[in-house]
Amino acid sequence: MIRVMVVDDEALVRSGFRLILSSAGDIEVVATTTGAEAVETVRREQPDVVLLDIRMPDVDGLTVLRRLHALPKPPVVAMLTTFDADEYVLTALRSGAAGFLLKDTEPNHLAQLVRTLAAGGVVMSPKASRAVWQNHPGAxxxxxxxxxxxxxxxxxxxxxxxxxxxxxxxxxxxxxxxxxxxxxxxxxxxxxxxxxxxxxxxxxxxxxxxxxxxxxxxxxxxxxx
Known part of the structure; x- marks a missing residue:
């Protein structure tokens, strides 16, 4: 069973991801939370995969990512974003994120992407990653x-x-x-x-x-x- 946690500031997004992923027989959503509570929740629940919103008003996703990677046994982390050219995505990937998912990812693809992350694979839309390179000022x-x-x-x-x-x-x-x-x-x-x-x-x-x-x-x- 793949243990997943969703971190997002919007309750609707958290509920939607939980509903979609919980329908897969091999995935368990062990928690959904906001950025401020993310690190403590990871310590408590020990998820295999964390889907982490890159832009949150309380604690931004890059800060949470760094804190998660400082844990003794960090989970696999993929960033969630609304924008396929989000300027923060490249920074997150360079900082240890295992990939990124657009929030409008097709529901029937989402479980397979989580399986890919849990198996040590990379989740990164080629089209979106091209946009990231083209729009990132640090490229x-x-x-x-x-x-x-x-x-x-x-x-x-x-x-x-x-x-x-x-x-x-x-x-x-x-x-x-x-x-x-x-x-x-x-x-x-x-x-x-x-x-x-x-x-x-x-x-x-x-x-x-x-x-x-x-x-x-x-x-x-x-x-x-």
């Missing part, structure tokens, strides 16, 4: 230099990187391209080393920045299909 030439490291990857490593950016876990990547989980793990380790990043999310961001997803997204299946 500079230095980011382009980082993205240039993608050129150092082998063809197989680039293939694995695209699948990482699509949110697939190591087991799912192995099933997709017929490799053992151990071999995929070795590829992922090599990719992170060559790109000089410490997480799958940062690797996925560089894949997006380098344009690897531009052609591939047309072939990407919808979540749950």
């Amino acid at each position: 500079t030439a230095a980011d382009d230099e980082e993205a240039g490291r993608v050129g150092r990857l082998s063809e197989r490593e680039r293939e694995v990187l695209v699948l990482i950016a699509q949110g697939l876990s190591n087991a799912e990547i192995g099933g997709r391209i017929h490799l053992s989980a151990g071999t995929v793990k070795d590829h992922v380790s090599a990719i992170l080393t060559k790109l000089r990043v410490g997480s799958r999310v940062r690797a996925a961001l560089l894949a997006q920045r380098a344009g690897l997803l531009d052609d591939d997204t047309r072939r990407r299946p919808e979540p749950g299909r």
Whole structure:
């Protein structure tokens, strides 16, 4: 059972996410709360996944994210946003968020996205992440230099990187391209080393920045299909 917590300042959003996710047999919404109570609630409930509003009036999502990552056993955190070009999203991803979801995500996709997060995958809409890069004032030439490291990857490593950016876990990547989980793990380790990043999310961001997803997204299946 995947234990999920929803943090949002709007009661309607919290109720909506609880209703949708609770209908999945393998997901339990253990709590919904506001930003001010988020850290204490996480300590008490120990969720696997936290869906965290990035813009809240009491305590902003970036502050909550930093506090959650300071916990001894932090949960997987994905940011919730209304805007596909939210200027705070890139900062959150660089700060350890495992991805972001738009609040108007199709209800029938939401449970699968939570499963992806719980399995260690990345949740990041290619279309929305392009908008994040294009509209973020901190996306500079230095980011382009980082993205240039993608050129150092082998063809197989680039293939694995695209699948990482699509949110697939190591087991799912192995099933997709017929490799053992151990071999995929070795590829992922090599990719992170060559790109000089410490997480799958940062690797996925560089894949997006380098344009690897531009052609591939047309072939990407919808979540749950």
